[in-house]
Amino acid sequence: MVYQSEIIIKSNAFDSLYDITEDVNEIINKSKINNGIVNVFHIGSTGSITTIEFEPGLKEDLPEFLNKILPRGQFYKHNATWHDGNGDGHLKASLIGPEITCPVINNKVNLGTWQQIILIDSDNKPRTRKIFITVIGE
Amino acid sequence: MVYQSEIIIKSNAFDSLYDITEDVNEIINKSKINNGIVNVFHIGSTGSITTIEFEPGLKEDLPEFLNKILPRGQFYKHNATWHDGNGDGHLKASLIGPEITCPVINNKVNLGTWQQIILIDSDNKPRTRKIFITVIGE
Amino acid sequence: MVYQSEIIIKSNAFDSLYDITEDVNEIINKSKINNGIVNVFHIGSTGSITTIEFEPGLKEDLPEFLNKILPRGQFYKHNATWHDGNGDGHLKASLIGPEITCPVINNKVNLGTWQQIILIDSDNKPRTRKIFITVIGE
Numbered sequence: 001m002v003y004q005s006e007i008i009i010k011s012n013a014f015d016s017l018y019d020i021t022e023d024v025n026e027i028i029n030k031s032k033i034n035n036g037i038v039n040v041f042h043i044g045s046t047g048s049i050t051t052i053e054f055e056p057g058l059k060e061d062l063p064e065f066l067n068k069i070l071p072r073g074q075f076y077k078h079n080a081t082w083h084d085g086n087g088d089g090h091l092k093a094s095l096i097g098p099e100i101t102c103p104v105i106n107n108k109v110n111l112g113t114w115q116q117i118i119l120i121d122s123d124n125k126p127r128t129r130k131i132f133i134t135v136i137g138e
Numbered sequence: 139m140v141y142q143s144e145i146i147i148k149s150n151a152f153d154s155l156y157d158i159t160e161d162v163n164e165i166i167n168k169s170k171i172n173n174g175i176v177n178v179f180h181i182g183s184t185g186s187i188t189t190i191e192f193e194p195g196l197k198e199d200l201p202e203f204l205n206k207i208l209p210r211g212q213f214y215k216h217n218a219t220w221h222d223g224n225g226d227g228h229l230k231a232s233l234i235g236p237e238i239t240c241p242v243i244n245n246k247v248n249l250g251t252w253q254q255i256i257l258i259d260s261d262n263k264p265r266t267r268k269i270f271i272t273v274i275g276e
Numbered sequence: 277m278v279y280q281s282e283i284i285i286k287s288n289a290f291d292s293l294y295d296i297t298e299d300v301n302e303i304i305n306k307s308k309i310n311n312g313i314v315n316v317f318h319i320g321s322t323g324s325i326t327t328i329e330f331e332p333g334l335k336e337d338l339p340e341f342l343n344k345i346l347p348r349g350q351f352y353k354h355n356a357t358w359h360d361g362n363g364d365g366h367l368k369a370s371l372i373g374p375e376i377t378c379p380v381i382n383n384k385v386n387l388g389t390w391q392q393i394i395l396i397d398s399d400n401k402p403r404t405r406k407i408f409i410t411v412i413g414e
Contacts, residue, residue, distance in 0.1 A: 001414075002311050002312050002413050002414050004311060004379065004381065035140050035142060035272075036140050036272065036274060037177050037239075037272050037274060039313050039377050039378075039379060041377075041378055041379050041386070043386065043387065043388045043391070044388040044390070044391055045327060045328060045329040045388055045390050045391040050232045050233075050235055050236075051183060051231075051232065051235075051236045052183060052228065052231075052232045053183040053216075053228055055216070055219070055220075056215070056219065057214065057215035057216035057217075057218065057219040057220065057225070058214075058215070058216045058225070058228055058229070058232075060215045061214045061215050061216055061225055061228075061229060062229060062232060065207075065208065065229050065233075069207060069341075069345060070341065076333065076334075076337045077332070077333035077334070077336045077337050078329075078331070078333035078334045078337050079333075080333065081331070081332065081333040082331075082333065087333070087334070087337055090328065090329055090334055090337075091334070091337060091338060091341050093327075093328075094326045094327065094328045094334075094338060094372075095233075095326075095341075095371075095372070096232075096233070096235075097235060097326055097327075097372075097373065097376060098326075098327045098376065098378075098391070099376055099377060099378065100235060100236065100237055101177050101179075101237060101239045101313075101377045102177075102179055102236075102237065103142065103177060103179050103270045103272045104272075105142065110179070110181065110270055111181065112181045112182040112183055114182070114183050115181070115182060115183040115236070132379045132386055134311075134312065134313050134379045134380075136274060136312060136313060136412060136413070137140050137274070138139075138140050173278050173280060173410075174278050174410065174412060175315050175377075175410050175412060188370045188371075188373055188374075189321060189369075189370065189373075189374045190321060190366065190369075190370045191321040191354075191366055193354070193357070193358075194353070194357065195352065195353035195354035195355075195356065195357040195358065195363070196352075196353070196354045196363070196366055196367070196370075198353045199352045199353050199354055199363055199366075199367060200367060200370060203345075203346065203367050203371075207345060233371075234370075234371070234373075235373065238373060238374065238375055239315050239317075239375060239377045240315075240317055240374075240375065241280065241315060241317050241408045241410045242410075243280065248317070248319065248408055249319065250319045250320040250321055252320070252321050253319070253320060253321040253374070274412060275278050275412070276277075276278050
């Protein structure tokens, strides 16, 4: 069985984080799939998906780390060509990756107690983000 | 067809690596699924899953690299709030990611000759780790 | 339904990027699967898979970034042991990861307009690369 749907997030830029775990669970619930996997895929090249303990400290630590290794103000060939100033955001998204695939058990995503699924928006202006969800199982 | 099971690893902390390829193959074998995919997902927010050539040199190089970009002794807001001292471990886990999904062919995970599936434990004390496995296919 | 096939790429080394989106779509087309997921997995431990806007600027920015955090000429225990000089390539591959899993809709991979699937070859000599594709769905 396959069930597909999408999550829309109005996001701010600059590596802001969004906990989308409950949105993912709502879609799994609608799918009526009890056991299998859920693929959580960000559509677009300046956002990424991973897991984290979604608490205020790490919500600042992760963006700070991303900007230490890929500083926003630095020279990127992408910016020199397109003048949109989000070269760092493209690279952060390629580094973290656009998706994760998680287990589904008893009609819920199976995560640790302190582990949430997040969207990281690494662009440089507010965007409407689309995250495409595929649930596969039985 | 869906088959789910878990691997338990008693792990040391500080970015120690564990080759779990044979554990994954044992579960695929029990699943009796010949062709499809296997999702290997670490439950928890201070461990991660990737592949590597599991040999003594890289077993030291990878932790050294992770500590160069995310030093253990550095200031993290997570540590300032929770005083558990594992802020670097949370960020390493978000960076590498909690899972990989691999092809299954002829009832085995299909990797390169010098490519193994590993757990990286980035916490700061020994833990009992749970890795959840989902095999989907026919 | 499960369909499996592979993509062969003759690749140059040193973090060169290859857009494999059309190759992935050709295999999805042959699979006759309309809705589901596609797993794109690099076989081997010195190459990786992610997504990016595949344009000339980022094609230089991403390799430059990878070499900033994992310089090619640096000391790695892997090189000291095996003398093959590709220790940085192994670490880059573990960092980015060997695979992504993407949604399939209407018999096509569902990406953003400016988002392509790429192979990154991080070895230090030309190689023939195998990327294993699994399409699952209905």
